[in-house]
Amino acid sequence: MTDIETAALRFAREFFAGDAAGHDYYHTERVYKTALILARREGADRGITALAAILHDVDDRKLSPETALTKKNAADFLSRHGVSGEMAALILGIIGDVSFSGGRIPDSIEGKCVQDADRLDAIGAIGIARAFAYGGSRGRPLYDPVNTGASTIGHFHEKLLLIKDRLNTSSARSIALSRAAYLEAFLKEFYAEWNGEA
Numbered sequence: 001m002t003d004i005e006t007a008a009l010r011f012a013r014e015f016f017a018g019d020a021a022g023h024d025y026y027h028t029e030r031v032y033k034t035a036l037i038l039a040r041r042e043g044a045d046r047g048i049t050a051l052a053a054i055l056h057d058v059d060d061r062k063l064s065p066e067t068a069l070t071k072k073n074a075a076d077f078l079s080r081h082g083v084s085g086e087m088a089a090l091i092l093g094i095i096g097d098v099s100f101s102g103g104r105i106p107d108s109i110e111g112k113c114v115q116d117a118d119r120l121d122a123i124g125a126i127g128i129a130r131a132f133a134y135g136g137s138r139g140r141p142l143y144d145p146v147n148t149g150a151s152t153i154g155h156f157h158e159k160l161l162l163i164k165d166r167l168n169t170s171s172a173r174s175i176a177l178s179r180a181a182y183l184e185a186f187l188k189e190f191y192a193e194w195n196g197e198a
């Protein structure tokens with residue numbers, strides 16, 4: 001790990017202290033680690049991938065609405081640590097694409113790795129835990145058979161089950177296989193218990 005990555009992780013740890021709605025510091029740490037695995041497999045630049053991954057949520061519109069457009073938290077961090085204007089522009093561009101609501105496919109392979117790592121963290125066992133934590137923080141019911149969309153189970157159908165087919169890299173698609181199967185098995189069991197069949 002380079003010095004600037006260590007500093008960025010420390011910055012993220014302070015930034016996310018106290019979040020209990022699925023965006024805690026460990027989400028950032030996982031995205032960073034997964035993005036580096038993808039970057040190695042995909043031949044992406046390590047430094048750019050690492051910094052974009054660590055800083056990808058510090059200007060998130062839910063957590064820092066006042067800097068969501070300018071990406072000031074990430075931009076200031078990069079300039080404080082002497083990152084060149086050209087490299088900072090690449091990193092900030094990736095963060096913008098990854099956080100764009102609905103997602104915008106980044107042009108660079110580094111951006112594709114960061115976006116895939118972020119999406120992989122929304123599926124599998126951790127993805128399930130994050131979804132219920134987020135839904136709870138917004139006062140959403142676990143499941144509502146009448147108004148499915150307003151529940152966390154609704155979010156599985158609207159977003160989480162689609163993730164495996166929306167990944168950019170084949171390395172991420174291969175990691176997604178078992179995580180997506182786990183999600184599907186979870187839903188099957190959830191409905192069986194709900195219906196008194198298990």
Ligand code: ADP
Nearest residue numbers: 022118119121122127130131132134135152155
């Ligand atoms: P990201 O870290 O990918 O930017 P989001 O901000 O979109 O993630 O969401 C953070 C976490 O909250 C993810 O695990 C996501 O699945 C979950 N989440 C987002 N919207 C909802 C929702 N309406 N219901 C339940 N979970 C949600």
Ligand code: NI
Nearest residue numbers: 027056057118
């Ligand atoms: Ni994220």
